[in-house]
Amino acid sequence: MPQYLSTSDRDFEAAFTALLxxxxxxxxxxxxxxxxxxxxxxxxxDAALIELTVRFDRLELTPDRLCFSPGEIEAECAKVPLAEAEALALAAARIRAYHQRQLPRDESWTDDQGATLGWRWTPVSAAGLYVPGGLASYPSSVLMNAIPARVAGVERLEIACPTPGGEVNPLVILAARLSGVDRIWRIGGAQAIAALAYGTETIAPVDKITGPGNAWVAAAKRRVFGRVGIDMIAGPSEILVIADASADPDWIALDMLSQAEHDASAQAILVTPDADFAKAVVAALEARLTTLERREIAGASWRDNGAVIVTRDLDEAAVLSNRVAPEHLELCTEDPEALAGKITHAGAIFLGQWTPEAIGDYVGGPNHVLPTARSARFSSGLSTLEFLKRTTLAKMTPEALRAIGPAAEVLAVSESLQAHGLSVRARLERLNRG
Amino acid sequence: MPQYLSTSDRDFEAAFTALLxxxxxxxxxxxxxxxxxxxxxxxxxDAALIELTVRFDRLELTPDRLCFSPGEIEAECAKVPLAEAEALALAAARIRAYHQRQLPRDESWTDDQGATLGWRWTPVSAAGLYVPGGLASYPSSVLMNAIPARVAGVERLEIACPTPGGEVNPLVILAARLSGVDRIWRIGGAQAIAALAYGTETIAPVDKITGPGNAWVAAAKRRVFGRVGIDMIAGPSEILVIADASADPDWIALDMLSQAEHDASAQAILVTPDADFAKAVVAALEARLTTLERREIAGASWRDNGAVIVTRDLDEAAVLSNRVAPEHLELCTEDPEALAGKITHAGAIFLGQWTPEAIGDYVGGPNHVLPTARSARFSSGLSTLEFLKRTTLAKMTPEALRAIGPAAEVLAVSESLQAHGLSVRARLERLNRG
Incomplete structure (x- = not known):
């Protein structure tokens, strides 16, 4: 059974802490x-890659078949029906427009001492994107990972996508082409992560690897971290909805089910000050649940991980939501902007009843790769910034060095780092000699 | 012996790859x-913390002695000589001024479809900063970690600093006070990281842990990652200097030694198109080396990890430097700005001969916590941003949903995520009904 809590229950704090x-x-x-x-x-x-692909994906490859050829890509793209192709193109354009605004600016200034300071952003040279095969092979995830990389200016972009038994999702290939990916490799699992991180005879190594994957992919990403950069290790998806009686219970129910249907370990939580509204949402959810294709998955998620929390008021709802730090937060209240002002930790906020979370999964523009498992307390979703890095810049004039060098020397000496001090002292002495 | 390479050597590529x-x-x-x-x-x-502190730091504590009292902090600060206190204050002010400029801006805009999109930055609620005890207990590192956190708006800032045998560096305590740290705990090692991540009876858990440490601290940070955010796991320090004959060989030698003296595994590399200049730097370095207090450490670093590379020209030097992606990069050439334009990967760049790297360690303003071991290919130094996270925002109007909702529905259906599609469809139907 999903959990039903009320902040007026005597044991609420213990139950909520257990939920967290x-x-x-x-x-x-x-x-x-x-x-x-x-x-x-x-x-x-390559030899290992080919053997492992036989073992895990039941697919015989040769070194020149590891990569999709331009003709194969063309043929897969041609299979995509027009409506899907148009929808993907719309999504790609909106995601690109949003992520272009994230491009940060370089800065440079000269301070009162004459020191010129600043920083500069430069892209990662090469990135690898992992795309799961089979059921979780989502073209939308290709767009969400590859477009920010391209917007950041990453020069070389490789995709690894297993094709179990040779099967591939044509929409994934089209999404890769729309995003400007350079190559698509028919490899998956830990072996694909290893190939992207270290390179093989045919695959050039990359500097950063992103994208979702199963436990094998996650473990491999953890292991190659340091050799290359990685994005977060994503956990099961989650949504928290704060709603009041102004919202439509059926819509809220569907929004919660659209998390629950991802995975039995997904989590949907409703927080509302209105107990009757909560009942109406639960009734609508259970009615909708019986009709879903994925009712087993969604049902297991709702039963094992679902929760409904009745609060005194919306302020209290915001406080609880901040303690959860949800990946997705829907604010379906009369004044969602006012409530958003009280939110300190969330991956993405969806404001008002006309913004179902599913819009954010596909065509809203913001990224759908978001921090899970309460990590929105300390981390952000994927963005253009994750494919850039910052180099700090400093330039002293003789006057600037005269002004601040002596303090550096004092601190170096206090830290017993004599050469540090001497590197400043030698220059100051030249200045003193004139 | 340090390595001497020339790009005109026949086996240069193999030797350089081995160096990398x-x-x-x-x-x-x-x-x-x-x-x-x-x-x-x-x-x-706390009981475990106290036992482990006896074992590792030879120090008997009680729960109320885990934390420095205000009186103890006062007493330690009073021990700091005026010159050091003034130097620390100057450093703190300059670091604060630089990091304030890094505060990012929130954005919000409404697009042609009527969708309001944007993002908002919020600080991590609580951060913990690890400060090593003993020889590597650097007050400058306290400033470099704590000030960005405070500038970001972190509300609660805890320091863990072991005090082996009860000994503490008064400058560390003063640096903590100057940075606005809330509490300083007399704990260290993996036990300190565990206490910061999970909390104890007396220590409230934090959301992000930063700061340098030994192998135990690094392993503990890796283990608690996910529960809390962490900064990078720093490797040994390194510098690459690109210089031409316009530079003073003695100054370059001292700059290289100021990396080498950190640690026998530190690395100093000189890249220059001028073979005679290279010889002069090596001669100066070896002369200076004999006079250094830390000559054993610096000598081992130079012998085991040092390198001198003679290139055809400065362009080639930039290409090699980008392959190294050094933590610190000094450009001591006639036109350092032109050369900087060719640098794509480096943690921090120091421009021109009046900017010894040591300035950046203390009083320059930019952060001295920088990516090591070639990770500047994909990551950045510590900054204000590392204590903030970004929440994306999206709000649809009915018109916006009508414009882009159908594409979301098409993609949801193509990904077999029916509830996602229905959550959009239910709203569109209401609109269609009028």
Whole structure:
């Protein structure tokens, strides 16, 4: 049964703390197997990749078949029906427009001492994007990962996408082409992450790897972190909806189910000051649930991880939401902007009843790769910034060095770093000699 | 012996690739011991912390002595000589001024479809800063970690600093006070990281942990990552200097030694198109080396990890530097700005001969916590941004939903996510009904 809590319950704090601490995902222990796969790909390159692809994806490849050819890409794209192709193009354009606004500016200024300071942003040279095969092979995720990389100016963009038994989702290929990806590799799992991080005879190594994946992919990303940059390790999806009686219970129910249908470990939480409204949402949700294709998954998610919390007022709802730090937060209240002002931790906020979370998954513009498992307390969703890095710049004039160098020398000496002090002192002495 | 390479050598590429792949650090395997310590602190809280502090720091504490009292802080600060106190205050002011400029702006706009989009930055609520004890207890690192957090608006800032045998560096305490730290805890090692991440009876948990530390601290940070945010795991320090004959060989030698003196695994590399200049720098370096207090450490670093590379020209020097992606890059050439334009990967750039790297360690203003081990290819130094996170915002009007909702529905259906599609469809139907 989903949990029903009220902040007026005597044991509310304990129950809410338990809800916060819930571990929704039991990742299988694959770390040792993953370490062996990575070592194998590092040692034997393409040969290992090809053997592992037979083993895991039941697919026989040769080095020149590892990569989709331009003709194959063309043929897959041609299979996409017009409505889907147009929808993907609209999504790509909106995601691109949003992420272009995220491009940060370089800065440079000269301070009162004459020191010129600043910073400069430069793109990562090459990025690899992992795209799961099978059921979770989402073209929208291709757009959400590849477009920010391209907007950032990443020069080389590789996709790894397993094609179990040779099957591929044509929309994934079209999404890759719309995003300007350079190459698509028919590889998956830990072996694909190893190939992207270390390179093989045919695959050039990248500097940053992003994209979702199963436990094997996640373990491999953790292992290659440091050698390359990675994005977050995403957990199961989650939504928290704060709603009042101004919202339509059926719409809220559908928004909650659109998280629940992702995965049995997904979580949907309703927080409302209105107990009757809460009942209406639950009734609508259970009615809709029976009609869904994915009713087993969504039902398990709702039963095991769902929650409804009745609060005294909307302020209290905001406080609880901030403690959850949800990945997705819908504010379906009369004045969503006022409520948004009280939100301190959330991956993405959807304001008002005309903004179902699903809009953000596809065509809103903001990224749908967002921090899960309460990590919105300290991290952000994917953005253009994740494919850029900042280099700080400093230039002293002789006058600036005369003004601030002595303090640096004092601190260097206090830290017993004599050469640090001497590197300043030698220059100051030249100045003093005139 | 340091390595002497020339790009005109026939085996240059192999030798340079080997230099890039050099593993300079052999971190001891402490992961299992660290896991046990973290589990112990989670299970037994303060009691575990106190026992572990006896074991590792030879210091008997009680729960109310875990934290420095205001009187103790006052007493330590009073011990700092005036010159050091003034130098620290100057450094703090300059670091604060630089990091204030890094505060990003919120954005919001309404697009042609009537969708209001944007994002908002909010600070992490609480941060913990690790400060090593003993020799590597650097007050400058306190400023470099704590000031960006405060500038970002972090409300609660805790320091963990072991005091082996009860000894503490008064400058560290003063630096903490200058940075506006809330509390300083006399704890260190993996147990301190566990206490900051999970909390104990007396220590409230934080959301983000930054700061340098030994192998135990690094392993603990890796383990608590996900529960809290962490900064990078820093490797040994490194500098690459690109210089031409316009530079003073003695100054360059001192700049290189100021990396080498940090640690035997530190690395200093000179890249120059002028073979005679290279010889002069090496001669100056070896002469200075004999006079240094830390000559054993600096000498081992230079012998085992130092390198001199003679290139055809400065353009080639820039290309090699980009392949290294050094933590610190000094450009001591006649036109450093022109050369900087060719640099794509570096943690921090120091321009011209009046800007020794040591200025950046203390009083320049930019952060001295920078990406090591070639990770400047994909990551940035510490900044105000690392203590903020971004929440994306989206609000649809009925018109906006009518314009872009159908595309979202098409994509949801193509991804077999029916409830996603229905959540859009239900709203569109209301609109169609009028």
């Amino acid at each position: 601490g819930m571990k929704r995902e039991d990742a299988p222990e694959v770390d040792e197997a993953v370490a062996a796969i990575i070592a194998d790909v590092r040692a034997r390159g | 792949g050099m593993k300079r650090e052999d971190a001891p395997e402490v992961d299992e011991a660290v896991a046990a310590i973290i589990a112990d602190v989670r299970a037994r809280g």
